[in-house]
Amino acid sequence: MTDAPVTPQSTRRLGALRNQVPMLLVVLVLVVAIVFVMQERWRRGSLFIGGAALLASVLRLFLPQVRAGLLAVRSRPFDVVAYAVLGGTIIALAATISSLGVV
Template sequence: MTPRAGGTGATRPPLYTRRPVLAGLIRQWPLGVVLLTVGVGLLLVAADFWRRGLITIGLGVAAAGVLRLLLPVRRAGFLAVRSRLVDVVLCLSVGVLLTVFAVVIPAG
């Protein structure tokens, strides 16, 4: 192994060999962001703020589509399920429709 610039002589092994679980979680950050957003939306719905909750869920699903569009397959992680076109179209359309329905439905 080559020494670090200005360092001692030993290099540390990569994160995926030292802590594979942590490396796997870091690699799946796009899915984590989407799940966290949808989870917050579900909590809002459960707290009887259904409109805000559905808007949050819709924006989270739409964010999944945007992340799938912008990130390469290696970085998209588990957001890459089908082809890029199918993933983006499905996530964006479901996210936008859910958000629009939440805004359009009259409060009763």
């Protein structure tokens, strides 16, 4: 069995992939939300969507710029506030809207 040589290009690719792990975590939560919505559990799905935005806010707050990957859109304060407001608003709306007999 031969080991593949470690090249600068493969090291760069691994580093680039590692920088996208925070975004992949957020996308994973969004996939769970979509599954709930497809099962007609829209409120639970909405809560997960808001939770994904709050997760993005926390990750953006604590990770350095180079590790935030695609979560870094603008400046850190703007991103944190935008993600937090979006997530909080979605959760508040999902929690306060009457389900009208829908589970």
